[in-house]
Amino acid sequence: MEDYAFQTEGLVKRFGATTALAGADLHARPGTVLGVLGRNGAGKTTTIRILATLTDPDEGTARVSGLDVVRDAAAVRPLIGLTGQYAALDEELTGLGNLVLIGRLLDLRKRAAVRRAEELLERFGLGDAARKPVATYSGGMRRRLDLAASLVGRPRVVFLDEPSVGLDPGGREELWRIIRELTADGASVLLTTQYLEEADALADDIAVIDNGRVIAHGTPSELKQIVGGQAVAARPRDLDRLDDAAAILTTVTGHVVERAGRHEIVVPVDSDRAVFEVARRFEEQGIALAEFSLRLPSLDEVFFALTGAPGNASDRSDDDARSRA
Template sequence: MGDLGFEVDGLIKRFGRTTAVDGVSLAAPPGQVLGLLGPNGAGKTTVIRVLATLLRPDAGQVRVAGIDVRRDPARVRRRIALSGQHTSVDDELSGRSNLVMIGRLLDLGRADALRRAGELLSRFGLDDAADRPAATYSGGMRRRLDLAASLVGRPEVVFLDEPSVGLDPGKRDELWQMIRGLSQDGVTVLLTTQYLEEADALADAITVIDHGRVIASGSPADLKRETGGHTIVLRPADLSDLDSAAGIIARVAGREPDRSHRHELVVPVAGDAEFFEITAQLRDHGIDVSEFALRLPSLDEVFLSLTGAPAADAKDAA
């Protein structure tokens, strides 16, 4: 285990006759963000709860910071932090008091707890609201305070279970910056999310599970390549060339391109050879383009291909 933030090998977890997690294996080194994706009921939250010592595994090896979660859960808890889908701050306390209280519960002296609270309030942009009751905070501020609270004890591993649920895009971007900061500090992060763009933006590696089993793993780019196929998107600079450009694409790709409402020509291709051939023919015919791209599938398309479930159903109740 040595240099791994956490390692799960053959994890099995049952609830009565239902096997929620069936032989899952995954691991991440320090400083890595591992995205754990899967459709509703896939078992993502169950995996996190086992890693966080909230559930006892029925079989398999589970280690966090080199410590077996079954043999020594108390030591594991001193090295981890968990931020769930809902904030757990005390509304009646100020932001500062919330963090100081947690520091004191972690056996920090009062002066050290105050110092740590001040560091985190500054880091998460909560200085101006530090002494206001948390009940007056916006949803984004509460999420930032909740994440700050999880870092009071300087954890080595952080589990984030759908941390951006309910945040608007602007607040989500702020949260993403904070998560990137954790990774840069060497903290290992396990992230579950129902937002595919979030996994694409944050995760160094992704594990996809379905019906409690791992069905794919790799970097976001790896998964896109493995799903297969590319897509060419072309928009001519002069819309009067649209039909001519479509004819070139059809001859090279062997099928008529789709036409979007933005006057884009879109066609799937096997690889980049067609892209370069189309480029050459456009040049030969004197057709200029305002947009011309060869792209891999999106993570939404990868997710649908792997699981048969749309990205909108990615939230996990298990």
């Protein structure tokens, strides 16, 4: 059997009359990012809490680096790092103080704890704020410090539960860079996110959870094939020619054109030949294009096709409240 960084088999968890997980199976290869998507209450956070040894499953098994998270919980904990949806920091301590405290709790000697804390603060761009109270930190700074805290023990596996919630675009881009660095260093990451483009950008594989079960598992490209086919997107430079462009797309492809935003039109295509014919017709009709592209379906479309749930895949979920109960 392949060695996985972490995996679950037949995972079941109930909270009273509510079944949060109903036989969830997922796995991730070492040194990769597994993105876990699911709608409100699907069981994402409950899965992380079980893998992180914070709650026991009612049925099934979960392993981290081959170790059972229930039977071998004490051996699993030094191997993992966890960043939850809400920063777990002492606001009265400085950034340095928070990380040193965690290092000492992990049995690092004081000098080693300080050295590791300073290293992480520099890596996360918090060196200048290291000796300031966390109460003075911005939301983005707290998020980065929280992630740094999860890495003090140099974990092999890192669980990130919606780590980019509340970050501005610059903060999210910085977070993405850090996650890529983690896997480049050999760590494995389980990432839940409410931003589907984030999963598309970071995940080597994606698992979609619905009603407590994994209903799809594969690379982003493999999952996009579920929706089927490709689409042409076009945006004329002269917006007065939008209807003319739509007429050409409909005539050539035989499919109904859809609007993607105010000035872009999209239509499915059944062959590459249709793409070339569309381009030829645009040139023939003198329609200059600001954008013309052939693309696979988006993860949003995949998520909707799999679950029937429009909107964000990973809103803060009911299972968060249940798992803290």
